[in-house]
Amino acid sequence: MFDLKAFIFDLDGVIVDTAKYHFKSWKIIGKQLGFELSKTQNELLKGLSREESLEKILNWGGVSIDRMEKKKYLKKKNELYKGFINNLSQMDILPGVYKLMDFAMIKEIPIALGSASKNAHQILEKLGIKKKFKVIIDGNLTKKSKPHPEVFLKGAEMLGVNPKSIIVFEDSIAGINAANKAKMISIAVCDNRMIENAKFNFNSLEDISVEFLETLSLNESK
Incomplete structure (x- = not known):
């Protein structure tokens, strides 16, 4: 038993x-990449790492960028997210x-x-x-x-x-x-x-x- x-x-x-802050952050990143992230797509990012989430977004948007650009967007996403959660209590x-x-x-x-x-x-x-x-x-x-x-x-x-x-x-x-x-x-x-x-x-x-x-x-x- x-x-x-x-x-x-x-x-x-x-x-x-905090999931809503991930969505807001990725939505901003998506727009910068010329892609509109939907709520349905965002559900598929739950549980994934930051790196894996970015790869999915790039794939959905049909966007190809080099490793340095990926690092830049990953850093930007984390900065956005940390800004949103700064006032948690x-x-x-x-x-x-x-x-x-x-x-x-x-x-x-x-x-x-x-x-x-x-x-x-x-x-x-x-x-x-x-x-x-x-x-x-x-x-x-x-x-x-x-x-x-x-x-x-x-x-x-x-x-x-x-x-x-x-x-x-x-x-x-x-x-x-x-x-x-x-x-x-x-x-x-x-x-x-x-x-x-x-x-x-x-x-x-x-x-x-x-x-x-x-x-x-x-x-x-x-």
Whole structure:
């Protein structure tokens, strides 16, 4: 039976809505490249590294640039994004986050972050919750992006926990697929939409009750 030992949270769209700032930043970069990035296309960038996101945008726009130009746009995108998130505070933490963190603290369940963001430490500091995470795996510690399970498997290793005993909270298809590949319990938190491959779907973390977590009993082989 499933034996809960740890939580791993994605960052963007799960703990804080910084996804909109990624979209705004990439949209500006897209316009500079002569390409209009759509919301649908932006969804496909979730969970990807900055470099992989730029490659997709260039491909969508049919644009070819050299390595130095790519570095320039990657730097510009990060500068734009950092400017947008500079004023983040505890007020920006999404509903349900504190409830799950309090539950984890009471049950002595360690919490980890598994994110492609290279600004994760800065964001958690601004939100005032960095100390709540026993382990932080971000884009600076991984070579492969979601849906590859590296970020979650590395989190399990650093926590010293069997991957099958971990619940992952995600909001992207790539993230859910990564959690599934890691043999973890995947919970999608997506407002008004479902991710088909997720083990469970909720509109937000706020909708996940303590009772649900306490009674969660699943076959490890699933």
